[in-house]
Amino acid sequence: MKKQIVALTVIAALSVGAAGQASASSVHTVEKGDTLWSISKEMNVTVQDLQSWNGLDSTVIYPSQELKIEEMLETHIVVLGDTLFDIAKQHNLSVDELMERNQLTSELIHPGDELVIEGTKKVVHKVSAASLPSVNVSNTTAKTSAPVAAKTSAPVASTAKELTVTSTAYTATCEGCTGITATGIDLLANPDQKVISVDPSVIPLGSKVWVEGYGEAIAGDTGGAIKGNKIDIFIPSKEDAINWGRKTVKIKILD
Structure with a gap:
């Protein structure tokens, strides 16, 4: 599965030089057999979240369909006098961790820069035929249940x-x-x-x-x-x- 960051938008900064929050959207390419239910479990969100973010009025999804998933990030706005060392120490991180999270190649930062401190995923997806599972109970050798996709697109197989x-x-x-x-x-x-x-x-x-x-x-x-x-x-x-x-x-x- 592939994920690609699409956008990052500041929602609010609590105060200059302090932690704030930002939201990001991602695009995830879902492979064959995925369902809204399986995507929601993987991303630690609800099926209702996925439907709301993408304007879906049903659980039916299709191959190559792009589904939006939100992501909340804790951020820090750099002020005059801030250093990576000070910011990392304030948030119980190492300088290396802070640089890695922000893909920095040097320790040079500037007032007004927004640094990601921590992110909590809620994502964007691209899906292959699937939707929310449902099920019914009957007697067979083994019994367990896994939600079933409301609809999946049939595979192309001429000999099937x-x-x-x-x-x-x-x-x-x-x-x-x-x-x-x-x-x-x-x-x-x-x-x-x-x-x-x-x-x-x-x-x-x-x-x-x-x-x-x-x-x-x-x-x-x-x-x-x-x-x-x-x-x-x-x-x-x-x-x-x-x-x-x-x-x-x-x-x-x-x-």
Whole structure:
């Protein structure tokens, strides 16, 4: 994933020579399989933040779409007589740390310069087909839940086998569930893993499968109720699994 600083705008300076705050925006190129939910977790923000910053009225996002993410920075306005040593000492930093954060090549500073002391990320993104996950609960070998993207764009694969299936969702935290799938994936230890439960006679175990609204997943589990053109999607949260419900989706068996 690539991130690139786009802009830095001063919001307020508390007083001359003192710490202030500035906001910055970044651009992040999201790769295949990303969702608003996964981006929000990575950037330590909420899905609602992402929607607000980008004027989104839904959780649907598309490949190469640029999403804005805000970043708050603690800054220091240089006044006459300030030195890097004094400023670094005031903020419990070393001169080297201060120079690195501001990409300075020398210790020369001037009154009015704004130095970044500390930054707290809230970002800007470029995304690939995905949106907020949802899910529904059903019985299968392993149960856990990971939010599912509201929509993902189908991969281009001329040889991919396409099917229309009935989908439900499950978690790994039900009573009596071990969290270990039929192929040995530990969903409790890997809650972000995208896994679906399948009928191996229809979708071979171990296959990579694109699922509409969920993204790319591994056919890594089975279930007594999963027969024929049915799949069960793993999602980390019980609430999201319930929200997924039962729906008809298109899938592509990629390999």
